[in-house]
Amino acid sequence: MFRRAPDRIRDQFTFTFDGMPITASTGDSVAAALLAAGIRACRTTPVSGAPRGPYCMMGVCFECLVRIDGVGNRQGCLIPVREGMKVETQKGSHVLTVEQGS
Ligand code: FES
Numbered sequence: 659m660f661r662r663a664p665d666r667i668r669d670q671f672t673f674t675f676d677g678m679p680i681t682a683s684t685g686d687s688v689a690a691a692l693l694a695a696g697i698r699a700c701r702t703t704p705v706s707g708a709p710r711g712p713y714c715m716m717g718v719c720f721e722c723l724v725r726i727d728g729v730g731n732r733q734g735c736l737i738p739v740r741e742g743m744k745v746e747t748q749k750g751s752h753v754l755t756v757e758q759g760s
Pocket residue numbers: 689711712713714715716717718719720721722723733734735736
């Protein structure tokens with residue numbers, strides 16, 4: 659569904675999502691890079707565990723929450739992706755994740 663426009667492929671580098679290498683371009687947000695790589699879900703809901711993914715891409719819906727370099731509740735659509743960044747699925751709420759010790 660999402661595909662990067664050919665003129666937007668520039669200065670590519672790699673970051674990881676759940677340990678998987680993902681190629682991004684300079685200027686991508688974390689959420690845009692994930693969508694361009696075909697990854698639609700980046701978090702699960704605290705109650706049912708249902709998968710969720712970026713929706714508004716402008717910081718309003720909070721559906722794009724991810725863990726970045728060990729820090730939870732980061733809005734992937736607002737954070738520029740960087741080379742070597744370690745992005746992970748946010749499972750449930752960040753508070754629960756911290757209490758579980760991971
Ligand atoms: S996609 Fe809506 S806040 Fe990030």
